[in-house]
Amino acid sequence: MSNVQIETVTRKQLCYESDLYIDVRSPAEFAEYRLPGAVNLPLFTNEERAKIGTIYKQQSREAAIEAGVAIYAPKWPDFFAKAKELQQQAPDKRMVVYCWRGGMRSKTVAATLALLGIECYQLEGGIRSFRQYVQQSLAEQAEKKRDYLVIAGHTGTRKTEILSRLAEKGYPVVDLEGLAGHRGSVFGHIGLAQKSQKQFEYELMARLQELDDSSYLIIEAESKRIGHIVLPEFIIEGKKRGTRVELVYPFWKRVEHIYNTYQPEQYASEIWEAVEKIKKYLTPQLYKELEALREQADYQKMFATLLEFYYDPRYAHAAKQYPSKAEVLEYSEIDTAVDKLISLIEQWKEQEVAR
Known part of the structure; x- marks a missing residue:
């Protein structure tokens, strides 16, 4: 996995008409805020995400990663099938995977999909970078x-x-x-x-x-x-x-x-x-x-x-x-x-x- 080259794109390189956005955050995160036209393929349910967060806080980062892998691994065949179907439905679109801040969730998915032959990109900084852009743009509109x-x-x-x-x-x-x-x-x-x-x-x-x-x-x-x-x-x-x-x-x-x-x-x-x-x-x-x-x-x-x-x-x-x-x-x-x-x-x- 470490040898897989993960292609990344910045917020400025996004193109809403020609990109296919895969949001791997939990359903609650997706419901609150998402990129235009994004499809939610969550790694974890809301409850699973909360459980992993608790492990991270009370135990360690390593323990949280192990728990996350144990939860995520059985889901992978279904996740891969859905990602492949989305790619087949929109073969001319660039697939961009993102999470909250461009961290482990989107990196893991992008690397695994690339390893299995699905070309995709990871959004640098995640949707957080997009949120910063929105706030900056509204400040400009205010002027x-x-x-x-x-x-x-x-x-x-x-x-x-x-x-x-x-x-x-x-x-x-x-x-x-x-x-x-x-x-x-x-x-x-x-x-x-x-x-x-x-x-x-x-x-x-x-x-x-x-x-x-x-x-x-x-x-x-x-x-x-x-x-x-x-x-x-x-x-x-x-x-x-x-x-x-x-x-x-x-x-x-x-x-x-x-x-x-x-x-x-x-x-x-x-x-x-x-x-x-x-x-x-x-x-x-x-x-x-x-x-x-x-x-x-x-x-x-x-x-x-x-x-x-x-x-x-x-x-x-x-x-x-x-x-x-x-x-x-x-x-x-x-x-x-x-x-x-x-x-x-x-x-x-x-x-x-x-x-």
Whole structure:
């Protein structure tokens, strides 16, 4: 094994279109963060990785290596078969193996595959080097001079859908909630798979790089956190100084949209768990009313009650933090909102150029 030549590539040499990435970290590590399009072929399960880590800390590096080999060796035929199948499916792609920091896991796999005739490369520094690149790139994005158009509006005004329509038409939209896999409220995780901070920052970086030539960005008015995701400070500052558009959508249409989005028949328990999380902010009388509506399965009325007595008052309070007034855009149909917003954006762009 020591005589096998392991070819390596650096982060700068990666090519997402023509590379096949094999991530040999545990499923939990892979789920948290990974290279674009990577395939997870883990050497160890989450539990096995934890066991080896404990041996490393409590005994020695050598003992951990021995334990790792004992666990990994029986898996090798299946691992090799999967790697060979992936190579056959994409014969023109360069296979790049990586782990966390380009250590023993990826080195072992790359060397063994090479020994058995599968050409592959090891990523120098592992995904850690990619993570450093993401952080550096976001720091560079923070230095760019850009205007911000901030789309605000009460809960249920269909801001995400409107932003998606704008993005389809080529406008420089950064869908922060979409990147986070979360809708922003205590209910925002329901029916979604929220991404990790690392994955969010990578996808944010990628989107900002796509919009590198744009002099402005369109974002939704978010708080500092979207679920457990913390937004970069430069996005928060851009929101504060940006030009705001306040979307105004009829109350009962908002209720209908929330009902359709959260699918209470399917996610009833998750919805009530979310209500329990905000219980301390509710009056006893309001909480009892929500309990009764839950028992009756009257979710439309429950959502209407939450909007009227919890979300709307909180939104009104938060809106006071902005020093300037927003441009108000009223609509009852999404197509109308998109058309009005495009007209407003074009006028705003002309004004910015004139300045």
